[in-house]
Amino acid sequence: MGKTTKIFWGIIAALVLLGVLYLVMPPKEANGPITTVASHATLKIGSVIPLTGDGAAYGLPIQRAASLAVNEINLAGGIKGQSLEILWEDGKCDAKEATSAVRKLVSVDAMKIILGGVCSSETLAMAPITEAEKVLVISPSATSPDITTAGDFVFRTAPSDALAGRIAAEYASKKMNAKKAAVFSETKDYTQGLRRVFKESFANLGGAIVADEVYNTGDTNFRSQLVKIKAANPDVLYLLPQTPAPGGLLLKQLKDLGLKTPLLTAEVLIGRDVVKEYGKNMDGMVGIEQYFDEQGERAQKFLTTYKATYNEEAPFPAFMANMYSQVYLVKEAIEKFGQDTGKIRDYFLGLQGWEGALGKLTFDTNGDPLSSYAVKKVEKGNLVDVEIYNP
Amino acid sequence: MTTDTIIELAITILLSGSLFALAAVGFTLAYRVTKIMHLAHGVVVLGSGYAFWWALARGSSFTFAVLFTLASALAMGWCMHTLVYERLRRRGSVATTMSLVATLALLMLGQNILLAQFGSLTRSITAVVARPLFLLGDAVIVTTVQSAVIVVSLASIFCVSLLLRRSRFGKRLRAVADNAVVAQVIGINVRRVRLSALLLSSLLAGIVGILYALEFNLAPSHGTEIAIRSFSRALIGGIGSVPGAVIGSFLIETVEDLGAFFYSAGFKSVFSFAVVFVFLLFRPRGLFGEKVRREDL
Numbered sequence: 104m105g106k107t108t109k110i111f112w113g114i115i116a117a118l119v120l121l122g123v124l125y126l127v128m129p130p131k132e133a134n135g136p137i138t139t140v141a142s143h144a145t146l147k148i149g150s151v152i153p154l155t156g157d158g159a160a161y162g163l164p165i166q167r168a169a170s171l172a173v174n175e176i177n178l179a180g181g182i183k184g185q186s187l188e189i190l191w192e193d194g195k196c197d198a199k200e201a202t203s204a205v206r207k208l209v210s211v212d213a214m215k216i217i218l219g220g221v222c223s224s225e226t227l228a229m230a231p232i233t234e235a236e237k238v239l240v241i242s243p244s245a246t247s248p249d250i251t252t253a254g255d256f257v258f259r260t261a262p263s264d265a266l267a268g269r270i271a272a273e274y275a276s277k278k279m280n281a282k283k284a285a286v287f288s289e290t291k292d293y294t295q296g297l298r299r300v301f302k303e304s305f306a307n308l309g310g311a312i313v314a315d316e317v318y319n320t321g322d323t324n325f326r327s328q329l330v331k332i333k334a335a336n337p338d339v340l341y342l343l344p345q346t347p348a349p350g351g352l353l354l355k356q357l358k359d360l361g362l363k364t365p366l367l368t369a370e371v372l373i374g375r376d377v378v379k380e381y382g383k384n385m386d387g388m389v390g391i392e393q394y395f396d397e398q399g400e401r402a403q404k405f406l407t408t409y410k411a412t413y414n415e416e417a418p419f420p421a422f423m424a425n426m427y428s429q430v431y432l433v434k435e436a437i438e439k440f441g442q443d444t445g446k447i448r449d450y451f452l453g454l455q456g457w458e459g460a461l462g463k464l465t466f467d468t469n470g471d472p473l474s475s476y477a478v479k480k481v482e483k484g485n486l487v488d489v490e491i492y493n494p
Numbered sequence: 495m496t497t498d499t500i501i502e503l504a505i506t507i508l509l510s511g512s513l514f515a516l517a518a519v520g521f522t523l524a525y526r527v528t529k530i531m532h533l534a535h536g537v538v539v540l541g542s543g544y545a546f547w548w549a550l551a552r553g554s555s556f557t558f559a560v561l562f563t564l565a566s567a568l569a570m571g572w573c574m575h576t577l578v579y580e581r582l583r584r585r586g587s588v589a590t591t592m593s594l595v596a597t598l599a600l601l602m603l604g605q606n607i608l609l610a611q612f613g614s615l616t617r618s619i620t621a622v623v624a625r626p627l628f629l630l631g632d633a634v635i636v637t638t639v640q641s642a643v644i645v646v647s648l649a650s651i652f653c654v655s656l657l658l659r660r661s662r663f664g665k666r667l668r669a670v671a672d673n674a675v676v677a678q679v680i681g682i683n684v685r686r687v688r689l690s691a692l693l694l695s696s697l698l699a700g701i702v703g704i705l706y707a708l709e710f711n712l713a714p715s716h717g718t719e720i721a722i723r724s725f726s727r728a729l730i731g732g733i734g735s736v737p738g739a740v741i742g743s744f745l746i747e748t749v750e751d752l753g754a755f756f757y758s759a760g761f762k763s764v765f766s767f768a769v770v771f772v773f774l775l776f777r778p779r780g781l782f783g784e785k786v787r788r789e790d791l
Contacts, residue, residue: 155614157713290760317760321719323710326506327754334499348616352711359624360502361635 146185148433149214151194151204151229152221157346158196161419162221165243168423169218171409172430182437194225201225205232215442216433223247223293230254239444243425247296251469256444258451258470260425261393267369268300270476270492271341271391275367276308281338285314287328288343297343297369313337320345325356333362340364347377354384373479373486376418382484394475394491395421402461428460435459503755505636507747512647513705515743517720518727519651519736520698526671526734527691533597534574536721537604538696542567542703543712544612550621564700571696574600575689601721609714618711643705650701655736667691730773732783741781
């Protein structure tokens with residue numbers, strides 16, 4: 104190679120490198136979390152939630168809800184003069200990723216309180232690590248029944264699917280008059296928990312499960328399962344995707360196949376932006392989610408502030424309100440007991456209708472909240488209320 | 495099992511079977527001429543899908559989006575070939591582990607560039623809406639997009655095999671594939687033939703990318719999956735054989751879909767890789783592959 108060719112290739116290589124660097128640099132988030140300038144000493148807590156991947160569809164709005172609360176707290180003087188800061192780690196809605204994220208928070212950053220995970224897979228993977236170090240975990244949205252017994256220091260503000268699955272089965276059996284049900288679920292902790300409870304409850308109510316199909320995260324072709332479901336001719340199809348993305352594709356393939364079975368689902372597919380995007384493929388679909396009184400005064404303030412700050416409707420209002428409330432709960436606990444997690448745990452268990460939340464908060468002895476459910480239905484691309492279940 | 499179900503299953507197999515047959519044909523063609531296990535084929539397919547999505551999302555017309563996608567597929571193929579494969583060849587590292595490492599690196603690099611550029615969220619095309627194309631009353635449905643996927647894939651495969659068998663270009667391609675040294679001696683520009691083989695393979699990848707984006711959705715991690723699918727289907731058909739890649743694809747698709755139908759969809763890849771293992775153990779050259787000569791190893 105001549106000298107000029109070498110120089111030429113050198114320049115090309117440098118340009119390519121610059122190009123790659125430019126591509127690899129994280130793009131500036133237009134509506135990311137608000138960052139506040141920490142003036143004095145900061146008080147840090149950790150958080151593991153899905154910031155990238157399909158789980159970010161709810162991870163990011165939940166993160167923004169937390170940032171909103173942190174910002175309010177810091178503007179009002181912080182916690183005993185210290186400003187509150189959250190160290191975010193990306194759990195990617197995945198057990199493996201959440202494990203390394205929580206290891207970093209616990210051993211490197213020495214966090215005593217962790218908000219999250221958002222997905223059940225994350226929370227269940229975190230629990231053994233945090234339990235050993237007596238680190239407090241509070242999830243705003245992990246609903247798997249297995250989390251109830253995941254550990255003494257594991258709390259959540261979203262209710263267990265042990266009830267949600269039963270309500271779904273009752274609704275299918277009594278309100279939709281279904282005798283034969285089909286279940287189609289993603290192979291994740293959250294969706295498998297719901298699938299298990301629904302199958303048991305539906306059978307107890309005298310119904311038959313005529314098809315029970317699964318798909319793996321990342322699959323893009325659901326046709327063979329859908330053909331099987333169609334052949335079984337169920338009265339209702341209980342759809343359980345972990346994230347909106349495969350759910351949208353599933354609904355499209357359902358429609359392509361001409362399947363007209365009434366649809367029942369959990370919270371993921373009735374996210375407000377999800378309904379907006381895929382509404383035309385989900386007409387008549389019934390979804391069941393944690394009840395959140397959006398008309399309350401503080402709830403209204405939260406929702407309007409959120410909209411004003413991030414320029415979008417809160418897509419998962421119940422989970423986002425949970426996260427918002429949790430930040431205030433942690434603030435109050437730290438003010439009382441510092442970061443002594445043993446005392447905070449006892450304090451949490453003793454709460455009776457705590458008023459600081461966007462609703463009232465009471466934990467049972469396992470750290471699960473007592474909560475109601477809302478049944479919603481998609482009609483002409485809009486989400487309408489059907490009824491409210493109180494436990 | 496009713497006739498409706500059987501027809502629906504057949505369409506399921508035909509749909510992915512033909513789409514991934516086209517992907518496998520592109521892969522097998524690149525291998526046949528360049529002797530490189532072109533695993534980066536997966537990222538050319540996915541990159542084309544993203545190019546198509548991006549063009550449509552920016553409001554360009556369907557025709558322009560298609561042309562833009564095919565051009566980007568060719569550009570990707572050209573870059574991989576001239577900047578990596580041919581340079582490795584000059585150093586005598588083809589057909590060794592070096593070229594495999596290089597193509598794997600290209601696959602990973604490509605996937606990460608897509609991740610950085612388009613983010614990890616799943617993208618789907620909303621501009622093109624599939625309409626139902628009825629079949630047998632209103633019971634069994636195939637959509638317009640699905641029939642396009644099947645027809646375009648099979649037609650492209652047909653054109654490629656015609657091109658290989660009948661044209662002078664195809665003859666040159668086969669000559670280089672059979673014996674590059676002899677081909678050179680009789681005056682064929684071997685370098686140019688290798689480049690055109692990779693460009694043809696990339697063009698097919700571009701078509702697969704468009705169809706894939708239309709029928710399924712796009713996420714950066716799909717690149718590896720498409721690469722593995724193309725590779726395993728080409729492998730059991732006999733790497734380098736176009737009819738082998740097609741039959742291999744339909745064989746794997748049938749096993750996967752029937753396995754999912756009669757047993758469980760969670761085991762789809764278990765079924766397909768069981769087939770691959772059976773072939774590796776009992777017929778390593780695949781269905782139509784040539785006997786592996788000792789001096790090639």
